[in-house]
Amino acid sequence: MKYLVLALVAGVLGGCGSAPQPPAPAASVASAFNPTDAAWLGLMIPMNEQFLRILGFAPTNSTDPAVRRLAAELTVGHQAELKQLLALRDRARLPTTNAHAGHNMPGMMTEEEVVALQKLRGPAFDKVLRAEVKDHLTQSALVTRSVKAAGQEPGVKNLATAIEKHRTAQTARLGT
Numbered sequence: 001m002k003y004l005v006l007a008l009v010a011g012v013l014g015g016c017g018s019a020p021q022p023p024a025p026a027a028s029v030a031s032a033f034n035p036t037d038a039a040w041l042g043l044m045i046p047m048n049e050q051f052l053r054i055l056g057f058a059p060t061n062s063t064d065p066a067v068r069r070l071a072a073e074l075t076v077g078h079q080a081e082l083k084q085l086l087a088l089r090d091r092a093r094l095p096t097t098n099a100h101a102g103h104n105m106p107g108m109m110t111e112e113e114v115v116a117l118q119k120l121r122g123p124a125f126d127k128v129l130r131a132e133v134k135d136h137l138t139q140s141a142l143v144t145r146s147v148k149a150a151g152q153e154p155g156v157k158n159l160a161t162a163i164e165k166h167r168t169a170q171t172a173r174l175g176t
Contacts, residue, residue, distance in 0.1 A: 033092040034152035040160065041089045043105075043143055046098045048082045050108055051136050054129065057118050061125040074133065077166060084159050091155070107139025134174050141167035 055078070058071030089096070104110055109117065109132060117128055144164040151157045 032153045033094075033156065034150075036147055036150045037088075037153045037156040038092060038094055040143065040147035040151065040156065041085060041092060041094060042099055044140065044163075045082065045085050045089060046101070047107055047136065047140055047143075048078050048085065050114070052078050052082065054109065054114060054117060054132060057125070058129060061118070061121050062129065063122045064126045067126045067129060070133065071129070074170070081159070081163060088153070088155055088159065092153070107136050107143070130174070134171065137167045137171045137174070141171065 052075060055071040055075045058068050062068050062071070117125065117132070120128060141164050144160045144167065147156060147160045148164060151160060
């Protein structure tokens with residue numbers, strides 16, 4: 001059952017292109033963490049890291065004060081989440097390498113898209129950033145629901161509950 005849930009988590013990010021595998025051999029992962037916990041941490045960390053990177057372009061690339069405020073607000077929340085995700089990863093004794101590096105996954109941009117976004121300015125930048133924000137919030141909430149349902153470690157489940165609540169509220173504020 002645990003590996004079925006892991007496959008489900010990997011399937012949510014279907015564009016990844018890799019066969020679902022635990023991020024580390026089971027013997028090295030702390031026993032309080034199940035494969036779903038480990039898979040979620042392995043996905044959420046690079047999602048948040050990249051999201052923070054693209055939000056960092058807003059102060060110089062956006063001409064819309066609302067977009068700059070949104071980016072600043074999301075940055076604060078995602079930085080706090082990332083600290084908690086990294087602490088959980090360390091407690092789980094998971095590898096620090098990104099098993100999904102170079103994969104094209106929903107909720108994340110390719111490196112080429114990130115570079116293209118960094119070059120945009122004004123309304124063109126704002127339009128793409130808003131779309132990426134909505135995509136990130138939607139996909140990370142979707143992945144987070146799976147660990148809420150099938151995760152094991154209480155700290156992971158508590159953080160997942162908080163993240164899913166924040167993502168849902170943030171997405172609702174964005175509108176369509």
